[in-house]
Amino acid sequence: MAITVGELAERLGLEYRGDPGTAVDHAASLVDADPGSLTFLANPRYRQHLAATRAGLVVLDERYAAECPTNALLSPTPHLSFARALEMVMPRHRPDDGVHGTAVVEEGVRIGSRVHVGPHCHIAAGCVLEDDVEIGPGCVLMSGAVIRQRARLVARVTIGHRTEIGEDSLIQPGAVVGAEGFGFAHHEGQWIKVPQVGRVVVGARVEIGANTTIDCGAIGDTVIADGVKIDNLVQIGHNCHVGENTIIIACSGVAGSTEIGRHCAIGGMTGVAGHIRISDGVQVTGMTQLTKNLTEPGVYSSGTGVEPNRRWRRNAARFHQLDEMAKRLRALEVRLAELKGPDDSGD
Amino acid sequence: MAITVGELAERLGLEYRGDPGTAVDHAASLVDADPGSLTFLANPRYRQHLAATRAGLVVLDERYAAECPTNALLSPTPHLSFARALEMVMPRHRPDDGVHGTAVVEEGVRIGSRVHVGPHCHIAAGCVLEDDVEIGPGCVLMSGAVIRQRARLVARVTIGHRTEIGEDSLIQPGAVVGAEGFGFAHHEGQWIKVPQVGRVVVGARVEIGANTTIDCGAIGDTVIADGVKIDNLVQIGHNCHVGENTIIIACSGVAGSTEIGRHCAIGGMTGVAGHIRISDGVQVTGMTQLTKNLTEPGVYSSGTGVEPNRRWRRNAARFHQLDEMAKRLRALEVRLAELKGPDDSGD
């Protein structure tokens, strides 16, 4: 939808430089932009591309305005303002209200106003779909699930029994929220299933990525607090609590009963052990082996980093001798101290 | 379903302490329990919460009975007895028998007694659904799949051609059992698909987690033995064999043609290389890089564990010098031995 520079500036309450009548109708990067493109500059690393951009409009901080060869929208938070502008320029197509004829809705389901239920959905008994909810094609909602206002399930999402999805939350395709947790009693060499009777309670403004899985509580609930963003292919075990505005990057796994604080950032492919507590404000880099409580905010890491295989083979072999090496090092220090003698102590 | 202490004791063949007429109708943890709650004490770590519990009934070992402020069910295996009691108190709702009108069942499908096939399922030609099987909504069974007695596919499960699911097994939403394996012939820089014509054979009492994937054999079968429990988001490659009662925790991956023994426990996010053998009774902790045969039972691990990023950067850099450090350490030892001289050899 073509919108002019002037209209975007007015609707976003921002100042502009240049021609208010120029219209943009799509988005592109600074480099790929053409005269109909909306773009932005947030990361200073891309500043080098500003002078040559052909964009119709660049959202940027005022301090870069002088370098901008085209129309500019001035914002102290250019990435955020770009997001807002883009929602106007390329608004999402909202599907029609109503329940598709191929969807199966069982008895006792409560459906609010302006709700969309797509083809081939199954909404089991006792579910609640509040106002403005969108359930895309192929979704399965088990009995008693509650989807709050404006929440959206994109497609092929599974929602477990009595699971609650908070308002304005967004669930990507293939996600399973409320699978039975992995709970067994070990008995005479066999694993006996323990019924998993808790729920998953997902807060407001949460995003859950494609093919991510979140298990219901064993007893009691698994809780994903307001504003949490979970990427694709993440596993959250039963009875975990993830705190407000925490972000978990793709391929990570959190074992059962762990509490992750607020405003944390968990890097991709991180493994978080069960029954531990991670303080508010913790950041971990990708592939961290997070096996113990972290009680202080800060940045944490693990792993060895990449190196050529030939060298790695030798170094990894030495890792297995590391404790022995440390003891030999200590022994050398002791022997050398003895050798130098007491009159050498000023060294 | 409210059940009294006395009835539970009788049906489970256990002794009780307290009032046989108290009824419980749901489950909760020791801390969250109210007078209608069934709960249990198995892990001694939670013993501290026993004295203050408000539960209607606690399943616990006889030795803790004296500390229990409410009704108690005495069991030498409290977690197991709790599981059994919970199945009575909160029995799972079994869907109605029959094939839903929106399901598509092709010709030549054999359907036993008391079988449920949910909405929007596709059961291809030649499938067999034995007695008491439940196929939840949105499942796809490719041609010739066999689902044995009482097995249950929760929802949106895909079962590959001729794949067999053993009796009493349980497949969670989104799992794909019997995808084509990842087999290619390398030819002039390109990867040429090799048809994957084997099956997956899943034994009895197996659980397969949400969005887990198990590939069919290239030629010959991938085998998941009786009693195996596989968590969410696990990958099992073609022609693997997983032995009886082994448990594999979430986000792990097993490359092709590997044999994992019986009674193993594979920690979360473990990577198991292809074409290796893991002995019976092996346990590996989370995020292990399992790259070689393990011929002895025992506990195995790898990884560096978490630490503050600033220190980690320095330590990981040193890892890349580890072989060189080991050689320098050895050189120091030799030089120091020389320095001390032959008459110092008694050191």
Added chain:
Amino acid sequence: MAITVGELAERLGLEYRGDPGTAVDHAASLVDADPGSLTFLANPRYRQHLAATRAGLVVLDERYAAECPTNALLSPTPHLSFARALEMVMPRHRPDDGVHGTAVVEEGVRIGSRVHVGPHCHIAAGCVLEDDVEIGPGCVLMSGAVIRQRARLVARVTIGHRTEIGEDSLIQPGAVVGAEGFGFAHHEGQWIKVPQVGRVVVGARVEIGANTTIDCGAIGDTVIADGVKIDNLVQIGHNCHVGENTIIIACSGVAGSTEIGRHCAIGGMTGVAGHIRISDGVQVTGMTQLTKNLTEPGVYSSGTGVEPNRRWRRNAARFHQLDEMAKRLRALEVRLAELKGPDDSGD
């Protein structure tokens, strides 16, 4: 479908040894083969099983022909020729042309010749299905998706808006190609969604594994080039480029805006950081922590490898002291050099 040795030889343009009239109708390994089996010998490791095989036909290199106790098909590329032969012996069943009655096809969808659309599919407005395309049961194609000639979506696949799947590509069950990328602007402690308006463009002859997820570009496209093979449960972030004929093994994750070159092989459960470049011809072993640009072809690795837990605990603890150990080692070297004195410098 039973085919004789002579016919296979003729159709593949290969020489044979033995009886041209022997027919094979299925495949098995050298060890498991019976007289109706087609099998092959490519990896010299399995040569030991050749003399005892009961197969009807073995595809192998001419140099092993003398050891073959049964009919042989001689090929300089036995794995490839086996693949070709197997396609003839066990041809895949192609479903009937046409759109299943339970599928929902919106307005303005262009459907070519000999296209199959299975039960319970949803094909949104503006999609294009070119000639000979197969869409298996339960697939969801969002608006404007383009599936090129002979591409096949096995079952329960989700294709995002305007995503393109190249000719002859194959998408396994549960894959999500074109989910919204994970893009947020951080503002006052909250993560604000940035609309993801790019596409995924998948080339020709690409395979995408079960439950794998590939995010659409934020602005601009995510590109999977011709001949790429991606295994199960892999995550590809927004705006990544994966080069021709690269192979990515299961459970790996590639963060956003990373470029992986051509003819790379990324081992299983590898984590690739965002915004980096991997040169053509790079191979990385399983579980590599790939955090930086790799500018040269070669084999790369990371991790510590597995060892008994008791020893690992000590070694991992020492890892956290590694930088300090390196400094102590250097100090010892300096002190020892001082001790030996300047006249010892020839050492």
